[in-house]
Amino acid sequence: MSQGVYEKLQAMIGEEAGPFEAPNEVNRAMIRHWCEAMEDGNPLYSDEKYAGSTRYGGIIAPAQMVQAYCMPPLWPKRTMPDPQARAVRMMDEAGYHGVVATTTSQEYFHPMRLGDRLSYKLKFVSVSPEKTTRLGTGHFLTSEYTYTNQKGEVVCLQSFTILKFKPAV
Amino acid sequence: MAWKSVHWDEVKEGDELPTQKRDITRTTVIATAIATRDFTPVHHDHEAARKSGANDIFLNILTTGGLIGKYMTDWSGPEGQLKKMVIRLGATCYPGDTLTSNGKVVKKYTEGENHLIDIEYNLTVAAGPHAWGTVTMILPAKS
The missing domain is CATH 3.10.129.10 (Hotdog Thioesterase)
Structure with a gap:
């Protein structure tokens, strides 16, 4: 068999x-819910000013x-x-x-x-x-x-x- | 606020990442299941979890990946970029477990313009290794 x-x-x-x-x-609310649950404080995911100053030019979502x-x-x-x-x-x-x-x-x-x-x-x-x-x-x-x-x-x-x-x- | 990032030049093979510990509660399991959009009953329904042979509701795989990524970028700072993540899955992570993360830089190399490192990591719970594998990161370089 x-x-x-x-x-x-x-x-x-x-x-x-x-x-x-x-x-x-891809949206800020889902990113924030993810970061809140994971306790992930990476500013690329939440801080517009910081993320805007990087090569991404704005907020990105965690890759995972x-x-x-x-x-x-x-x-x-x-x-x-x-x-x-x-x-x-x-x-x-x-x-x-x-x-x-x-x-x-x-x-x-x-x-x-x-x-x-x-x-x-x-x-x-x-x-x-x-x-x-x-x-x-x-x-x-x-x-x-x-x-x-x-x-x-x-x-x-x-x-x-x-x-x-x-x-x- | 100024954010610090680890530079590739400062890293040596054999460097260990600081240990992180996270107490896993029922709230953690359910909040992460919902945040990862995973409504599989074993991650929020105790009875369904017991019927499946588990002791209790348990952490889903997307969350394991999320926590590994957080562990890596907490260490590297925001300029560290996740390139690749391999996750081998072992013991189930239940409410009441303390999830302990450890990692070690095992390889430092360049590929084209990218400055890379490989980190071997493991996340353990009381019953043994929960997840382990290798993460590749691109780090900023001073040179």
């Missing part, structure tokens, strides 16, 4: 979805915030095609019920300025052969996200790897 789902997942490698637009443009802008709204519900989510459902059906995120990476290219409109695309890039870990036996699934601004400039490339596994007993 397991061989069957692995082959189906391998056939999905390279599948893409998007672009999906962020619900809000890019994904937050692109999160789907709680309402109205959006169902977006997502090859990784489909892969997860296929593995659930094959008995790999456990899930844990193992690695994520982000590389940053262009800053996010107030008013920028972000969007992202995602791509299912790899599935590992079956591996046995301390959590159980399963496969690592990796997707890549490309975030761009309204000018088509790449803001961030992100990869995200999860392990879907049959829990060890």
